[in-house]
Amino acid sequence: MNISSITRxxxxxxxxxxxxxxxxxxxxxVGKVITMAGEPIENGIVLIESGxxxxxxxxxxxxxxxDAEVFEAPNLVAFxxxxxxxxxxxxxxxxxxxxxxxxxxxxxxxxxxxxxYEEMLRAGITTLNVQxxxxxxxxxRGMIVKPSGMTVAAMTVRPEAGIKIAIxxxxxxxxxxxxxxxxxxxxxxxxxxxxxxxxxxxxxxxARREALAQGRDFEAEDGKGRxxxxxxxxVEGLEAVPRASIDSKILPLLAIVEGxxxxxxxxxxxxxxxxxxxxxxxxxxxAQTVLLLGPTCWKVSDEIKAxxxxxxxxxxxxxxxxxxxxxxxxxxxxxxxxxAEKGIPFALASQNSTTESLWFQAARCVALGVDREVxxxxxxxxxxxxxxxSSEVGTIEKGKHGNLVLxxxxxxxxxxxxxxxxxxxxxxxDRTTDTRLxxxxxxxxxxxxxxxxPVVEDIHEEERTAGDK
Amino acid sequence: MELPRPSCLTxxxxxxxxxxxxxxxxxxxxxxxxxxxxxxxxxxxISAQEPADPPAETQIFIKAERVIVQPGKELKDAQVLVxxxxxxxVGTDLVAPEGARVLEAKVVCAGFIDPWSTLGLDSASASxxxxxxxxxxxxxxxxxxxAxxLQAALRAGITGYGVAxxxxxxxxxxxxxxxxxxxxxxxxxxLLKDSFIGATVGSSGDAFDRIGYAERLxxxxxxxxxxxxxxxxxxxxxxxxxxxIAESExxxxxxxxxxxxxxxxxxxxxxxxxxKFKEESYKEDRQPRKPRFxxxxxxxxxxxxxxxxxxxxxxxxxxxxxxxxxxKGFDRLxxxxxxxxxxxxxxxxxxxxxxxxxxxxxPLGSQRPAGMQAHDLSLAxxxxxxxxxxxxxxxxxxxxxxxxxxxxxxxxxxxEPEKALAALTTExxxxxxxxxxxxxxxxxxxxxxxxxxxxxxxxxxxIRQVISAGKIAFNVEGGQ
Numbered sequence: 001m002n003i004s005s006i007t008r009x010x011x012x013x014x015x016x017x018x019x020x021x022x023x024x025x026x027x028x029x030v031g032k033v034i035t036m037a038g039e040p041i042e043n044g045i046v047l048i049e050s051g052x053x054x055x056x057x058x059x060x061x062x063x064x065x066x067d068a069e070v071f072e073a074p075n076l077v078a079f080x081x082x083x084x085x086x087x088x089x090x091x092x093x094x095x096x097x098x099x100x101x102x103x104x105x106x107x108x109x110x111x112x113x114x115x116x117y118e119e120m121l122r123a124g125i126t127t128l129n130v131q132x133x134x135x136x137x138x139x140x141r142g143m144i145v146k147p148s149g150m151t152v153a154a155m156t157v158r159p160e161a162g163i164k165i166a167i168x169x170x171x172x173x174x175x176x177x178x179x180x181x182x183x184x185x186x187x188x189x190x191x192x193x194x195x196x197x198x199x200x201x202x203x204x205x206x207a208r209r210e211a212l213a214q215g216r217d218f219e220a221e222d223g224k225g226r227x228x229x230x231x232x233x234x235v236e237g238l239e240a241v242p243r244a245s246i247d248s249k250i251l252p253l254l255a256i257v258e259g260x261x262x263x264x265x266x267x268x269x270x271x272x273x274x275x276x277x278x279x280x281x282x283x284x285x286x287a288q289t290v291l292l293l294g295p296t297c298w299k300v301s302d303e304i305k306a307x308x309x310x311x312x313x314x315x316x317x318x319x320x321x322x323x324x325x326x327x328x329x330x331x332x333x334x335x336x337x338x339x340a341e342k343g344i345p346f347a348l349a350s351q352n353s354t355t356e357s358l359w360f361q362a363a364r365c366v367a368l369g370v371d372r373e374v375x376x377x378x379x380x381x382x383x384x385x386x387x388x389x390s391s392e393v394g395t396i397e398k399g400k401h402g403n404l405v406l407x408x409x410x411x412x413x414x415x416x417x418x419x420x421x422x423x424x425x426x427x428x429x430d431r432t433t434d435t436r437l438x439x440x441x442x443x444x445x446x447x448x449x450x451x452x453x454p455v456v457e458d459i460h461e462e463e464r465t466a467g468d469k
Numbered sequence: 470m471e472l473p474r475p476s477c478l479t480x481x482x483x484x485x486x487x488x489x490x491x492x493x494x495x496x497x498x499x500x501x502x503x504x505x506x507x508x509x510x511x512x513x514x515i516s517a518q519e520p521a522d523p524p525a526e527t528q529i530f531i532k533a534e535r536v537i538v539q540p541g542k543e544l545k546d547a548q549v550l551v552x553x554x555x556x557x558x559v560g561t562d563l564v565a566p567e568g569a570r571v572l573e574a575k576v577v578c579a580g581f582i583d584p585w586s587t588l589g590l591d592s593a594s595a596s597x598x599x600x601x602x603x604x605x606x607x608x609x610x611x612x613x614x615x616a617x618x619l620q621a622a623l624r625a626g627i628t629g630y631g632v633a634x635x636x637x638x639x640x641x642x643x644x645x646x647x648x649x650x651x652x653x654x655x656x657x658x659x660l661l662k663d664s665f666i667g668a669t670v671g672s673s674g675d676a677f678d679r680i681g682y683a684e685r686l687x688x689x690x691x692x693x694x695x696x697x698x699x700x701x702x703x704x705x706x707x708x709x710x711x712x713x714i715a716e717s718e719x720x721x722x723x724x725x726x727x728x729x730x731x732x733x734x735x736x737x738x739x740x741x742x743x744x745k746f747k748e749e750s751y752k753e754d755r756q757p758r759k760p761r762f763x764x765x766x767x768x769x770x771x772x773x774x775x776x777x778x779x780x781x782x783x784x785x786x787x788x789x790x791x792x793x794x795x796x797k798g799f800d801r802l803x804x805x806x807x808x809x810x811x812x813x814x815x816x817x818x819x820x821x822x823x824x825x826x827x828x829x830x831x832p833l834g835s836q837r838p839a840g841m842q843a844h845d846l847s848l849a850x851x852x853x854x855x856x857x858x859x860x861x862x863x864x865x866x867x868x869x870x871x872x873x874x875x876x877x878x879x880x881x882x883x884x885e886p887e888k889a890l891a892a893l894t895t896e897x898x899x900x901x902x903x904x905x906x907x908x909x910x911x912x913x914x915x916x917x918x919x920x921x922x923x924x925x926x927x928x929x930x931x932i933r934q935v936i937s938a939g940k941i942a943f944n945v946e947g948g949q
Binding site for chain 1 (some may be wrong): 515591593594597599600601603604605606608609610611612613614634636642714717718721722727728729730731732733748749751753756760813
């Protein structure tokens with residue numbers, strides 16, 4: 001192996017694995033920092049230590065520590081790593097065929113070498129909430145990942161970060177059946193828990209009588225389990241049942257009812273939203289609920305606001321046009337503006353990794369008249385809030401993860417390129433070593449590969465020529 | 470926000486309260502009437518369109534040449550006062566209160582009710598065949614997507630209707646009773662989430678298939694009844710067991726000191742004899758086992774005990790007689806026949822058991838099941854002639870708008886106008902447990918009223934105003 005082949009290997013690895021800097025302290029010096037938490041900073045410096053941002057400010061005010069690795073890019077713009085609020089890509093199979101499957105976990109399905117993560121990184125997305133698709137009623141548990149790392153463990157930001165619930169029916173189900181299955185899942189959980197409590201109490205009562213008959217002093221077993229909490233319904237006396245003895249298949253449902261796990265609820269119509277909110281309220285998980293909305297769902301935005309869900313995620317359709325039945329007038333509703341005005345936290349979502357990536361959706365918003373700050377927030381701090389990670393990602397602020405994208409220009413310009421991506425302070429993407437991109441964009445053949453047709457030796461040539469003679 | 474969960478339903482959804490058995494079919498109607506103020510609006514985007522401070526409730530005062538209080542009972546030169554969504558007073562000497570909105574009409578009658586409709590369902594739910602007794606029509610209602618049809622029905626005078634899921638499944642599940650409103654979203658007021666159970670014996674060309682479906686319904690009702698009996702038995706057994714156990718426990722407590730003494734003695738003896746001490750075995754009567762919860766059987770039990778009416782679509786004589794024969798033993802069952810194309814020869818049975826028939830007097834070429842096209846338009850009249858309770862419906866389609874026209878056709882073919890009006894008002898309300906709040910122009914009833922320029926059931930009468938829950942929902946003169 002010669003030197004150049006080592007270089008090639010490094011270049012190939014640079015995409016998916018982090019290139020470690022010398023120390024743990026980094027200073028990124030750029031022409032401009034768009035923090036998404038206040039005014040942009042010209043000639044700014046971002047200090048990152050042990051993966052977290054320790055200081056942000058103008059170069060004149062920030063003292064770079066003596067041991068910091070300095071990354072200088074005076075012509076680039078630093079922007080917070082974008083946050084994809086909910087995606088079903090990057091798994092070996094997005095959809096589940098079992099109706100109620102909260103016992104499954106996408107950790108078993110996330111594929112670190114899936115090209116999807118490479119594409120996300122290239123687009124400047126540094127945090128992704130991976131949830132199952134909508135072809136189910138209650139899906140497996142999803143997780144929040146970063147698009148870097150060779151194992152799922154290395155990619156993990158938050159395990160068990162949510163469960164997808166589809167209100168909108170799929171695969172030939174009717175709405176009534178979809179909702180019946182969903183309601184029955186929670187009703188069944190409640191019956192099961194009540195049964196367990198009853199069983200435990202009956203057993204205890206029996207044991208007490210037995211002791212009385214035998215003349216023994218009876219000591220009731222207590223403190224085995226944990227009392228049920230939650231804002232919906234409560235099964236009294238659940239502390240009599242150790243959690244470990246409850247079927248692990250229903251434990252995630254209990255986590256939903258106790259408000260310990262987020263719910264991503266897929267709703268394509270306004271009625272889906274109303275049903276979904278009703279079920280979430282009944283079962284006490286409204287505050288943990290995030291709605292994935294279809295284009296017409298803005299019609300119930302007042303109900304969404306009043307219900308107090310954590311936020312909503314918009315589909316790729318950003319404006320909705322409707323003709324009134326009798327007045328025959330068109331009403332155009334620009335969805336991001338609508339939700340911003342209603343004061344409902346919302347996030348944009350990219351439907352696929354190229355044509356409608358997050359920044360592109362944000363640019364479309366601006367084209368539709370949405371305030372630029374609102375549009376930019378909808379791909380950074382907005383989705384961070386929606387997925388419950390606003391203290392960690394979404395802005396360039398002290399204390400947050402060192403997730404930065406260095407852009408060649410304005411974040412919403414069509415000509416802007418993602419040059420570098422830092423995840424938790426580590427340089428994770430470098431466009432100059434992105435061989436696949438260079439091949440696609442510039443036709444540069446990656447070293448060590450050949451565009452020529454392979455030469456196939458004609459081993460029968462001798463026989464044929466011999467026959468001719 | 471008020472979510473679509475009428476409080477009256479939490480009561481009926483709870484199995485523990487379903488133990489009582491309704492002996493009077495109309496009992497739940499009383500309950501509904503009592504809880505009517507608690508019923509709520511659905512798809513309530515209205516809040517978005519109303520000013521922050523809604524104006525004080527306005528009264529509506531209607532002066533009419535004729536007020537049809539109920540079919541067969543009329544007041545001449547009468548007045549109706551409406552307030553708070555209800556009829557406050559009806560009389561011939563009422564004076565308009567100050568500030569009341571005054572309307573004038575030739576004829577005032579109760580809003581029409583369609584007991585057999587799929588209006589307002591989202592399209593997939595109206596056709597998919599995956600339903601069972603637990604699926605609920607309210608879950609599939611989509612007033613946002615059906616605004617045009619809902620508004621059209623309201624303009625035609627249909628202020629309330631029974632809706633069940635469509636599709637080809639033999640059991641369609643819980644039907645709802647809803648009222649149309651004039652909200653911009655075509656919103657609906659859900660008066661009852663569980664109004665009835667919808668079913669069909671299917672439209673198979675094979676008579677044995679249809680009979681098979683009829684027999685399966687009978688079997689399901691039977692299973693529901695047995696399930697209820699098991700529950701009642703269990704309640705008795707567990708009460709008895711608990712009493713006995715409590716008694717023996719009291720005795721055990723009393724004897725505890727003695728038992729302890731003897732135990733200590735035995736332990737001591739065992740130790741002396743170098744034997745292992747053995748606890749005395751304890752025996753008691755086994756606790757009775759609770760019957761396993763079965764949501765489907767629970768729902769069928771509600772049918773068997775008459776809490777929920779069972780509306781079965783059946784057309785041919787063979788399956789109709791199979792159904793009537795099979796259900797003979799269920800005294801509390803409240804059966805309603807929908808369709809009933811060939812039910813006339815069974816009229817005597819229907820009268821005897823007070824089974825209503827929802828007739829769909831429809832013109833040829835409509836969406837009737839194959840083989841039912843040659844439907845006799847005089848069926849409604851002929852059944853009424855024999856004193857069968859006749860209702861009129863739009864055939865489990867979304868064509869509810871046309872119901873008044875269908876009623877006029879039935880009148881043209883022999884149904885007395887008074888009975889046709891009863892079919893669209895009092896009888897329909899009664900069959901779907903709404904008889905105490907809907908179907909009459911009477912104090913205390915929901916103010917769903919039609920202001921007409923002629924007889925209610927006539928193709929030449931036009932509707933001037935429709936009042937839904939005390940609000941002008943449609944005004945032919947425009948405006949509200």
